[in-house]
Each structure stands twice: as structure tokens, then as C-alpha cells.
Amino acid sequence: AQSVTQLGSHVSVSEGALVLLRCNYSSSVPPYLFWYVQYPNQGLQLLLKYTTGATLVKGINGFEAEFKKSETSFHLTKPSAHMSDAAEYFCAVSRLTGNQFYFGTGTSLTVIP
Amino acid sequence: DAGVIQSPRHEVTEMGQEVTLRCKPISGHNSLFWYRQTMMRGLELLIYFNNNVPIDDSGMPEDRFSAKMPNASFSTLKIQPSEPRDSAVYFCASSLTGPHEKLFFGSGTQLSVL
Numbered sequence: 181a182q183s184v185t186q187l188g189s190h191v192s193v194s195e196g197a198l199v200l201l202r203c204n205y206s207s208s209v210p211p212y213l214f215w216y217v218q219y220p221n222q223g224l225q226l227l228l229k230y231t232t233g234a235t236l237v238k239g240i241n242g243f244e245a246e247f248k249k250s251e252t253s254f255h256l257t258k259p260s261a262h263m264s265d266a267a268e269y270f271c272a273v274s275r276l277t278g279n280q281f282y283f284g285t286g287t288s289l290t291v292i293p
Numbered sequence: 294d295a296g297v298i299q300s301p302r303h304e305v306t307e308m309g310q311e312v313t314l315r316c317k318p319i320s321g322h323n324s325l326f327w328y329r330q331t332m333m334r335g336l337e338l339l340i341y342f343n344n345n346v347p348i349d350d351s352g353m354p355e356d357r358f359s360a361k362m363p364n365a366s367f368s369t370l371k372i373q374p375s376e377p378r379d380s381a382v383y384f385c386a387s388s389l390t391g392p393h394e395k396l397f398f399g400s401g402t403q404l405s406v407l
Binding site: 214222225274280281283 | 297326335336338341349384386392393395396398399400401
């Protein structure tokens with residue numbers, strides 16, 4: 181079975197501060213892990229994806245995430261928040277075999293000027 | 294490429310009416326997904342097609358919901374009869390080969406059932 185948990189449904193940071201959005205997964209086999217972003221009134225867009233190989237994954241807009249198998253985590257970070265980063269962020273997990281793709285419940289990021 | 298195209302963008306209907314949502318996936322993509330998004334339940338996968346065949350429909354809420362994919366370039370999600378609790382944003386997404394690939398989302402259909 182697979183699932184994904186996002187800790188914190190709302191996160192607020194000051195402009196220029198570090199962004200840290202948490203995601204933990206459970207999977208019986210090595211997972212594929214994703215972060216998607218949803219801006220208001222839009223569909224989701226892929227930020228980054230981990231499949232195999234290097235555990236630190238760089239994505240668009242300066243975001244990156246690190247796969248930590250020992251902690252079953254895939255936290256999303258950005259060194260310096262911009263106002264344009266305000267959005268809903270979703271962590272997701274799937275695996276190569278099987279048909280399931282699970283989204284977390286999402287974290288709403290607010291950036292304070 | 295124009296991306297995943299959904300129509301209509303907004304739909305307001307009365308309880309009991311039939312609602313049909315439409316989706317055109319990205320050309321060449323073999324997988325298509327229908328999701329529902331609400332504040333209470335977040336993003337829920339309703340159904341997943343691969344090569345026009347429904348692979349997983351376990352998320353379809355009940356018999357009032359049905360989805361079809363008559364060809365590789367078109368899918369519909371129908372609700373009949375609609376109920377107020379069906380009010381949500383419905384997203385269509387497509388990917389090249391399956392759920393482990395990058396999903397490309399449409400802009401969604403905002404459905405309001407009065």
C-alpha cells in the first residue's frame with residue numbers, strides 16, 4: 181500500500197525566508213515521488229520528480245527536494261521565498277508497476293511581504 | 294501543444310440535471326485521469342484510462358458517475374442525476390505512459406449544483 185502525508189496544511193513565510201514543506205510517504209516498494217504546485221484557478225503543474233539516482237532533485241522556480249529513504253521523506257525546500265511562490269503544493273507518490281498515484285492533502289503556502 | 298483542454302470552464306446546474314464534462318488530452322499521451330478537488334476531500338482520483346481503456350475506476354463515487362474515452366483524443370465524465378454534493382472542481386490530466394510519469398493537468402471545470 182502507498183500513501184503520502186503532508187505535515188501542515190498551511191505554511192506562512194516571510195519574503196526572502198527559507199521555504200520548507202514536509203512530505204512523508206509510505207510504500208512497500210521504492211517509490212516515485214513528485215511535487216506539484218497549483219496556482220489559484222489553475223490545474224497542477226509538476227515542480228520536480230524523483231525516480232532513481234541522485235537523491236537531491238532540483239526543480240523549476242528554484243525549488244528542490246531530497247529523497248531520504250531512512251526517514252521516508254521527500255521535503256520540498258527553496259532558499260528564498262518570493263511572493264509569486266504563494267500557491268498550493270501537493271506531494272504525490274506512485275511506483276513503476278501498478279496503477280496508483282496518490283496525492284497528499286496539500287499545503288497552502290503564504291508569503292508575507 | 295495546447296495542453297490538456299477541458300470544457301466547460303464553469304458549469305452551474307440544478308439538482309437532478311445531467312452534467313457532461315469534456316477533456317481533450319495532449320496528443321500522443323496514452324493515459325488519462327479524471328480528478329475531483331474539494332476543500333473537504335482534497336484531490337481524489339475518479340478514474341484512470343490507459344490506451345482508451347478504463348484501468349481503475351475505484352474512485353468513481355457511485356453509479357451516477359460514468360466516464361468514457363471513445364478515442365485517444367477525447368474523454369467525457371458524466372453525472373446523472375447531479376446532486377449539490379457533486380459541486381467541486383473536476384480536473385482532467387494526461388501523461389505519456391502511465392501514473393508514474395509527469396501528469397499534465399487541464400485548467401479544470403468548476404461545477405456548481407444548486
